[in-house]
Amino acid sequence: MKIINVYTDSFNKVTLISDEISQFKSYKLNVENGREKISVISYSIVDNTIILNLSRELNIKYYCFIEYENVLYKVWYYPLYSTEEFNKKFFHNTSLGAIYTKEKTTFKLWSPPASSVKLAIYEKISPDSFNIKYMIDMKEYRGLWYTSIKGDLHETYYNYHVTLYNNSNIVVDPYAVSVNINGLIGVVLDLKGTDPPMWHDDTYIDVKKYTDSIIYEVSLRDLSSHASSGVSNSKKFLSLTEKNTKSPQGLSTCLDHILELGITHLQLMPIFDFSYESVDERYSDKDYNWGYDPQNYNVPEGSYASDAYQPLCRIIELKKMIYCLHKNNIGINMDVVYNHVYHGWADNFQNIFPDYYFRFSQKKIPCSGSGCGNDLASEHLMVRKFITDSVTFWAREYHIDGFRFDLMGLIDIDTMKLIENKLHKINRSVMIYGEGWTLNTSLAEQNKSTFNNAKSLDNIAFFNDRIRDCLKGNVFDLKDRGFIMGDASKGKILRECIMSQYISPEQSVNYSSCHDNHTLWDRISLSCTHETIEEKKKMVKLCSTIILTCPGIPFIYSGEEFCRSKQGEHNSFNSPDYINCIEWNKKYEFMDVFNHYKKLIHIRKSHSLFRLYSRDTLLNNLIFIENIPEDILAFTIKDYTGRDNWKHALIAVNVGRKDRHIDIPNMKWKVALDSNNIKIENIILKKPFILQSLSSYILYTEED
Structure with a gap:
């Protein structure tokens, strides 16, 4: 008889x-848990499965082996971790990490196996060199290890020395709030000392409905890495505090540009501490990385600080940036990555509790829906607690206004519901949204936080790849x-997207480009090889008109509004600055496109009828206006509030190569936007209504 699998x-x-249950001989079987043998008091057989009832409980601090016919089989503990029995024994709903007061600091680490x-306290030898000064044995209560040190430990460096299964490792506290350079040692901090002046007056940006927001995605590094940005704190948190920055042509850049554009929320690509193997904080200009490589979840990234050697600096400067943005009425949405880690099986999580934090298939293979080989097991209660604790920490401590969840489809629905519940208790206006792609991981489909399960997550929004494609x-x-390039056959699905047949408006993040894949300009250029630059510019304008007028949450990728290019690179996650940078000279070159975006944003913010929720x-x-050519999209929106001076708006887009005439409702229409002439405004429409090729229009009437 061959044993295929052994688990508990x-x-x-x-x-x-x-494989052959009939040959089973119970007297040939032994159970060993550590150095102790456990007797089998009974067993049952169902199909090809044998269930052994043991005389006492297994101790997970030791491996368990089944010996059968002189062959050892290791018992797989992983299925146990999802059980109510395990959670009753080991779940702790308490604060973890280094809990600081001036009188003492209490350290807590959860590690049942x-x-x-031991708590390791370090002394600093040089800016990036540390020695262990002393270690303290920690006590345990049901898998929770704890100790306290009296006195003020502000700026004390510490780690944990964890021994399990006869192996010892130094690990960084997963709950660390700051670290040394490159994030290999945690730091105890009095976080109140990191607050900028007037931080206590800082408030979240108030958003009544998600559809009232306009999201602008940006990488801090990309925003100011090009010389044309005119920024002195290039590639740093403080770059978004600088005012009056100009391009060589005298046009606004960075923060002033964002304010001029008029968006409501910045979505910041990863600003948590990502792997030092991706960007070495000692030489932060040397390497480039987007940062989707989590290392220390609750710590700001050091390469964005003016001095990554100082553990306070990154926190103080991030808070200064947030305070400045809030003062300018800009919300901050944080891109978070709770679906995988970077270092995988060498990660702190694995060295604290092997396999618990990660998801496995029934064949004991690590799940890789993320493509990184280590999907986090959000369904495990202490993983769920960590994710929830981390998100709420950022909301409270840093006044983050919203969270964009990377590969949210890998996170279970119950975890996302808990996050949503806790965040709304902190900030009723918080935005929660993410990538709801269906990916291959060992969660049941109905439990994944995917686009297809949006009805189970009422207050969470999803990137709408249908409208993008x-x-x-x-x-x-x-x-x-796509439709804007002249494929009129996609108009039917586009109409379905606009009518929210797949997802409600307040759950639909409508976008045409983001940091992934080609920029909008590059995609148009690569797919439309025979069109002129002017025609391609018109396509960008067509796209923006649809995104910023149709129901949903509009999303813009930084630089899209002046035809940003990455030189055709579709995956620039570690490409050099000259690929990823925003070239502010382009703003002058594509000023008409920028002005088109700016005007669309102003119209949307000024008129609630565009913000159907x-x-x-x-x-x-x-x-929709019917009986029109298939290369035209046209629809009217009625004021549903009774308070908008625009009683009706009409949006019309012609993606064809010919001018078209369409019949529209018989009202006194005025032109609010003509993509061919940004200066046309509030002019009474002369009949008939002619749509020029590759053009878009917004009309309105003040008549009921």
Whole structure:
């Protein structure tokens, strides 16, 4: 008989799966847990499964082996970690990490399998050199290790020395709030000492509905890495505190540009501490990385600080940036990555509790829906607690206004619901949204936080890849032209997207480009090889008109508004600055496109009828104009509030290469926007209504 698998999902049971159950001889079997043998008091057989009932509970501080016919089989503990039995024994709903007061600091680490945990206190020898000064044995209560040190430990460097299964490792506290350079040693801090002046008066940006927001995605590094930015604190948190920065042509850049554009929320690509192997903080200009490589979740990234050697600096400067943005009425949405880690099996999580923090298939293979080989097991209660604690820490300590969850489809629905519940208790206006892609991980489909399960996550929004691919074509197929490039066949699906047949307006993040894949300009250029620059510019304007007028949450990738290019690179996660930088000279070159975006944003913010938030308001107030050529999209929106001076708006887009005439409702229409002439405004429309090729229009009437 061959044993195929051995696991436990109960402390007093072990399950064996065999290829030939009829040959099983119980007297040939022994169970060893550490150095102790455990007797089998009974067993049952179902199909090819043998369930052993043990005389006492297994101790997970030691490996368990089944010996059968002189062959040892290691018992897999992983299925046990999802059980109520395990959670009753080991779950702790308490504060973890270094809990600081001036009188004492209490240290808590959760590690049920550890046989020993010691607190290691360091002394600083040089800016990037440390020695262990002394170690203190920590006590344990049901898997929770703890100790306290009296006195003021502000700026004390510490780690944990964890011994489990006869191996010892130095680990960084997962709850550390700051670290040394490159994040290999935690630091105790009095966080109140990091608050800028007037921080106590800082407030979240108030948003009544998600559809009232306009999101602008930016990498801190990209924003100011080009010489044309005119910024002195290039590539740093403080770059977004500088006012009156100009391009060589005298046009606003960075913060002033963002304010001029008029968006409501900045979505910052990773600003948490990402792997030193991606960007070495000692030489931060040398390497480039987007930062989707989590190392220390609760710590700001050091390469964005003016002095990464000083553990206070990164925190103080990030708070100064947030305070400045809030003073300018800009919300900050943080891009968070709780679906995987960078260092995988060498990660702190793995050295604190092997396998608990990661997700495995039934074949004991690590899940890799993230593509990184170590999907986090958000469904495990202490992983769920860590993620929730981390997100709420950023919301409270840094006044973060919203969170964009990377690969949110890898996180279970219950975790996202808990996050949403806790965040809304902190800030009723918080924004929560993410990538709801369906990915291959060992969660049941109905438990994944995916686009298809949006109805189970009412207060959470999703990136709408359907509208993205309708507009510019499938991101993985350059030959697939989108609607704005003239493929009128995509108009039907686009209309379905606009009518929210897939997802409600307040849950739909509408976008045409983001940091992933090609920029909008590059995609148009690669798919439309025979069109002129002027025609391509018109396509960008068509795209922006649809994104900023249709129901949902509009999302803009930084630089898109002046035709940003990455020289055709579709995945620039570690490409050098000259690929990723925003060239502010382009703003002058594509000023007409920028002005088009700016005007669209102003119109949307000024008129609530564009900000339909529910399916009911949408179905009752948005009507498509029918019996028109298929390369034209046209619809009207009625004021549903009774307070907008625009009683009706009409949006019309012609993606064809010919001028077109369409019949529109018989009202006294005025032109608010003509993509061919930004100066046209509030002019009474002369009939008939002619749509020029590759053009978009917004009309309005003040008549009911």
